[in-house]
Amino acid sequence: MGWIGKLVGGTLGFAIGGPLGAILGAAFGHGFDKRDDAYLAGRGGRPGYGYRRIEASDDTRHMTFFVAAFSMLAKLTKADGRVSEVEIRTIEEIMERDLRLNADSRKIAIQIFRTAVQSPESFESFATQFADAFRHQRQILELMADILMRVAVSDGKLSSEEERMIRSAVQIFRLPASFYEQLRSRYMKTGKGAYDVLDIDPSATDEEVKKQYRRLVREYHPDAIASKGLPEEFTELAEEKFMAIHEAYETIKKSRGMS
Structure with missing residues (x-):
């Protein structure tokens, strides 16, 4: 992940902006939180938290996926009031087994997660920015929804707030309602x-x-x-x-x- 090295070295020359940029800015002190009120003017968003729609580099997409994933997971795991040990273990398993992150990448993921847990930004704001970045790549949106459900049910139950968040993500990602039901059925061992x-x-x-x-x-x-x-x-x-x-x-x- 080329952008990781740039982030650690403080030489990252681009910004994702918006709520995810705010997380990076708070976590690492770089100037990621680029404001662009004009962008949000036609989207019904809050002034001061717009972001530029960047179609550009692989680094931008990689960073958006990475930051959004751990920011959304932070909000999801806090949904029932506390982050459980089994949820933390599941996220660590995703980092190590699925994403195969090295030590530096894991440290950054943890820092993003901790920052997002305390952030005033909503789960939906992170999901919306992620959906905008990958709006033409349904497979990526589905994989993200899959990760969310996998972590949510890792403690053997799906709370009403966790379910609300994942349903919200599926809707924001413009995935069919049947996809949510298929996810829930598979991970809850029903259906x-x-x-x-x-x-x-x-x-x-x-x-x-x-x-x-x-x-x-x-x-x-x-x-x-x-x-x-x-x-x-x-x-x-x-x-x-x-x-x-x-x-x-x-x-x-x-x-x-x-x-």
């Missing part, structure tokens, strides 16, 4: 199992199941995710999703006797 993973009804024909499987494989193949401009570390999340899709399809094939 239709393998069919939930493929987001298809058990009444679907064999051909419909095959068609849906092929579509998901194309969308979530790690190479397809990598081509979106995210660094190698984030493709680990896509690989996990890809494997879950394949395993679900094999389960359905076996149960139906499909060739």
Whole structure:
């Protein structure tokens, strides 16, 4: 992650601005909190917390994903009043196993998390900025929603406030309501199992199941995710999703006797 080194060295030459920029500014003292009231004028936002819509470098996208992920997780884990030990362990597992962050990156993630926990900014403000940055990349939005649900249920329950936040994120990301139900069903171990993973009804024909499987494989193949401009570390999340899709399809094939 090239931007990490620039951040540590204080030589980062661009800003993401907005609520996420405010988190970086508070966490590291750099001038990230770029204000652009004109941007927000047509979006119904608060004066003083606009941000420039940057289409530019991979560094910008990488930083936005990273900061948004740990900022949203901070607000989510605090939803029921306290951050539990099991939630912290799950986030650490995501950092180490899924994102494969090195020691420096983990320290920065923790610093962002701690800053966001105390920030007056809302979960929705972070989700909105993230959605704007990845508005044309549904797979990334779905992966983020998946991370949120995974952490929320890590303590064996889903509180009403956690559920409200994740539903809000799904809506802000412009994902269908059925996607939330599929996530909840999969992680809470309810519903239709393998069919939930493929987001298809058990009444679907064999051909419909095959068609849906092929579509998901194309969308979530790690190479397809990598081509979106995210660094190698984030493709680990896509690989996990890809494997879950394949395993679900094999389960359905076996149960139906499909060739």
